[in-house]
Amino acid sequence: MGRALRALVWSVLALAFGLPLALGLVGTGIAAAGAFPGSPMPGWSQALSDPRLLAAVVATLWTGLGATALALALALAALVLGWGRGWFRAVAGWLPPMLAVPHAALAVGLVFVLAPSGWLMRMVLEGPRPPSGWTVPDAYGLSLLVGLALKEFPFLLFTAMALCPRLNPDHWIKQGRVLGYSASRCWTRLVLPRLLSQLRLPIAVVLAYNLSVVDMALLLGPGQPPTLAALVLEWFNQAGGRAKAGAGAWLLLVVMALGFAAFAIAGLGLGALARGRRVSGIRRGWHLWHWPARVALAGALGLTALALISLPIWSLAQRWRFPDAWPSAWTLRFWVNRWDQLGELLSHTLILGVASTALAVLAAVVWLELERLRRVPRIDGLWYVPLLLPQVCVLLGWQSASLWVGWDGRAATVIWGHWVYSLPYVILMLAGAWRALDPSYDQQARVLGHGYAARLLRVRVPLMARPLLSAAAVAMAVSVAQYLPTLLLSGGRIPTLTTELVTSFGGVDRRMIGALASLQLMLPLVCFAAALVLPRIWFRNRQHA
Amino acid sequence: MLEVNNLSIGFASGECLVEGLSFQVEAGGVLALLGPSGSGKSTVLDWITGTLAPGIQSSGSLHLYGRDLTDVPTERRGLGLVLQDGSLFPHMSIAENLAFGARQRLSAAAVDELLERADLGGMADRDPATISGGQRARVSLLRTLVSEPAAVLLDEPFSKLDAELRDQIRAFTWTETEAVPRVLVTHDAQDIPAHAQRIQLGDSAC
Numbered sequence: 227m228g229r230a231l232r233a234l235v236w237s238v239l240a241l242a243f244g245l246p247l248a249l250g251l252v253g254t255g256i257a258a259a260g261a262f263p264g265s266p267m268p269g270w271s272q273a274l275s276d277p278r279l280l281a282a283v284v285a286t287l288w289t290g291l292g293a294t295a296l297a298l299a300l301a302l303a304a305l306v307l308g309w310g311r312g313w314f315r316a317v318a319g320w321l322p323p324m325l326a327v328p329h330a331a332l333a334v335g336l337v338f339v340l341a342p343s344g345w346l347m348r349m350v351l352e353g354p355r356p357p358s359g360w361t362v363p364d365a366y367g368l369s370l371l372v373g374l375a376l377k378e379f380p381f382l383l384f385t386a387m388a389l390c391p392r393l394n395p396d397h398w399i400k401q402g403r404v405l406g407y408s409a410s411r412c413w414t415r416l417v418l419p420r421l422l423s424q425l426r427l428p429i430a431v432v433l434a435y436n437l438s439v440v441d442m443a444l445l446l447g448p449g450q451p452p453t454l455a456a457l458v459l460e461w462f463n464q465a466g467g468r469a470k471a472g473a474g475a476w477l478l479l480v481v482m483a484l485g486f487a488a489f490a491i492a493g494l495g496l497g498a499l500a501r502g503r504r505v506s507g508i509r510r511g512w513h514l515w516h517w518p519a520r521v522a523l524a525g526a527l528g529l530t531a532l533a534l535i536s537l538p539i540w541s542l543a544q545r546w547r548f549p550d551a552w553p554s555a556w557t558l559r560f561w562v563n564r565w566d567q568l569g570e571l572l573s574h575t576l577i578l579g580v581a582s583t584a585l586a587v588l589a590a591v592v593w594l595e596l597e598r599l600r601r602v603p604r605i606d607g608l609w610y611v612p613l614l615l616p617q618v619c620v621l622l623g624w625q626s627a628s629l630w631v632g633w634d635g636r637a638a639t640v641i642w643g644h645w646v647y648s649l650p651y652v653i654l655m656l657a658g659a660w661r662a663l664d665p666s667y668d669q670q671a672r673v674l675g676h677g678y679a680a681r682l683l684r685v686r687v688p689l690m691a692r693p694l695l696s697a698a699a700v701a702m703a704v705s706v707a708q709y710l711p712t713l714l715l716s717g718g719r720i721p722t723l724t725t726e727l728v729t730s731f732g733g734v735d736r737r738m739i740g741a742l743a744s745l746q747l748m749l750p751l752v753c754f755a756a757a758l759v760l761p762r763i764w765f766r767n768r769q770h771a
Numbered sequence: 772m773l774e775v776n777n778l779s780i781g782f783a784s785g786e787c788l789v790e791g792l793s794f795q796v797e798a799g800g801v802l803a804l805l806g807p808s809g810s811g812k813s814t815v816l817d818w819i820t821g822t823l824a825p826g827i828q829s830s831g832s833l834h835l836y837g838r839d840l841t842d843v844p845t846e847r848r849g850l851g852l853v854l855q856d857g858s859l860f861p862h863m864s865i866a867e868n869l870a871f872g873a874r875q876r877l878s879a880a881a882v883d884e885l886l887e888r889a890d891l892g893g894m895a896d897r898d899p900a901t902i903s904g905g906q907r908a909r910v911s912l913l914r915t916l917v918s919e920p921a922a923v924l925l926d927e928p929f930s931k932l933d934a935e936l937r938d939q940i941r942a943f944t945w946t947e948t949e950a951v952p953r954v955l956v957t958h959d960a961q962d963i964p965a966h967a968q969r970i971q972l973g974d975s976a977c
Contacts, residue, residue, distance in 0.1 A: 505870035
């Protein structure tokens with residue numbers, strides 16, 4: 227049974243998970259070479275001769291590298307300044323819901339807050355007209371950089387905190403302090419070097435995302451030219467632009483490689499500098515960065531909160547003239563009048579989310595069980611592949627392949643796309659708890675005469691209820707936030723809250739945008755709340771789960 | 772002289788761990804804190820270093836050569852602490868571990884000289900994970916010594932060593948630290964030098 231099962235599992239994994247990624251990359255390459263109909267000349271020369279290419283590359287590198295560096299700096303500053311303090315525990319408690327916030331909803335909220343006529347200016351200004359001098363989005367990519375950093379810093383902080391118990395910072399800080407170093411220096415010289423070496427993969431995921439993001443770039447990024455990923459989508463949407471887009475997508479891979487190299491070189495340089503300082507014997511000195519870091523952290527958290535709160539407020543505002551800090555009249559009109567449209571978008575989003583989440587959780591449980599039974603090896607690095615490859619690079623080819631076999635525009639294809647992007651998160655989230663589960667429970671059940679299915683369904687799955695539900699909530703959040711897979715694999719025929727929000731942003735009333743973004747935000751938050759509450763209800767009289 | 776007066780330690784729940792503990796240790800002297808697991812021996816060292824875990828309450832005073840250290844931050848107390856596993860920083864080489872402890876930049880020659888003194892010649896660039904328990908214990912003690920501590924606290928520093936090595940490391944430890952007051956936490960009476968004062972914890976009225 228062992229060999230056949232192993233062959234079956236590897237085949238399913240290769241076909242369902244590996245094939246679309248490989249096919250996507252190859253398909254995009256074929257398109258770039260001009261092999262698809264409607265391509266008058268190879269895409270490479272078209273893409274390379276586009277006058278906007280260089281500026282798009284610069285914008286991509288500037289926003290991607292800048293946002294990653296800022297997100298990392300915020301996460302590490304929070305850890306160093308807050309570890310063991312009450313405010314940090316409160317922030318840490320809010321991290322899981324912050325992770326669930328869809329990128330598009332945060333981007334829209336930031337525009338609502340930071341624009342010259344936004345909430346922030348309404349709170350501090352009294353003049354009759356919004357100030358001039360800046361716009362959100364802006365031509366320099368600053369809005370995108372800040373938006374990406376705000377979205378990704380909770381993820382890096384969450385991942386870093388998950389690594390901390392293994393690194394035991396308190397023990398090393400105690401050692402360093404007894405040797406005469408301040409707690410902050412102990413962090414930077416003793417804990418962070420080790421933490422950062424273990425954070426490399428999550429940082430790479432964030433960097434890859436920031437360099438290749440499309441939905442946030444469309445909402446917050448510079449317009450003329452946009453970032454390279456957004457420019458590729460623009461080329462793709464032009465008549466006969468498939469080859470140019472394919473070449474652009476491969477160029478994005480090159481730009482990402484450049485970005486990774488630049489980030490790695492900067493990291494090595496900083497590491498060498500830090501190594502020199504930690505053997506200098508110097509204890510005293512000013513912690514000049516503490517106050518700016520505290521202000522930046524408070525600003526980041528405050529801005530995120532304001533951005534998210536602004537969404538339902540705009541959706542309920544009947545009249546909100548500048549410079550009023552609050553709407554002068556409230557209404558449910560936009561929800562009621564547009565409920566048919568909102569309901570349809572909501573149902574599409576829910577169907578795709580529930581189906582892809584159920585499949586991802588099922589696949590993750592099967593994989594982790596096989597791993598536990600030593601039928602398959604541990605391949606944690608493999609799950610990061612879809613997170614490291616730019617979506618636009620994979621999906622252009624995937625869409626072409628779907629078109630070729632006649633699977634485009636089907637719900638099943640879109641669910642497959644969502645599944646490929648949510649499965650890695652589910653496995654990576656679930657793996658720790660699944661592997662750490664005490665094997666004696668299973669042993670006891672076995673001795674008591676229960677078969678494999680009974681042990682799985684009546685012992686292991688209930689014991690894993692909390693991590694399973696958390697992983698499901700994450701998968702749902704990932705699915706809800708998917709823009710490019712939904713848009714390209716459905717051929718625009720299955721609109722969701724996210725695709726509609728990005729498509730209609732700028733051209734539709736702020737109240738409608740507020741309603742769409744509020745719904746998009748609410749879905750994953752409800753799932754996280756359910757993941758938190760349900761186990762408490764189900765297992766209210768029990769210690770575990 | 773290290774002086775602890777009327778030290779009481781307890782949990783926020785009201786449970787008492789140590790009550791009314793007082794002692795003095797002269798330079799060159801050794802005080803041994805004995806007692807079963809959970810009797811508060813290591814917690815007393817945590818209090819002396821100022822690293823008590825949150826939620827543990829304490830009262831009492833600490834003086835080192837007449838200077839009141841009770842409310843002084845850990846990093847300014849000028850103490851040395853040696854733990855049972857050596858706690859060498861795993862991302863630093865042996866030389867970097869020593870340099871981290873030093874008060875000023877250590878030259879390569881100074882590092883070599885220190886290592887030779889402890890019979891560890893040629894190990895400057897070694898990874899701490901690749902050396903033996905006895906070697907780790909000596910490096911840990913050297914790292915503490917180069918920080919020029921005014922007193923040394925030893926938390927079961929010999930407990931993970933085999934019997935033969937223990938005698939060597941004990942002798943090395945007592946010789947190298949003889950200029951300062953020393954407080955030793957142990958559950959093994961053989962670790963304690965003959966001239967040491969002894970305090971048994973865990974059987975007080977607390």
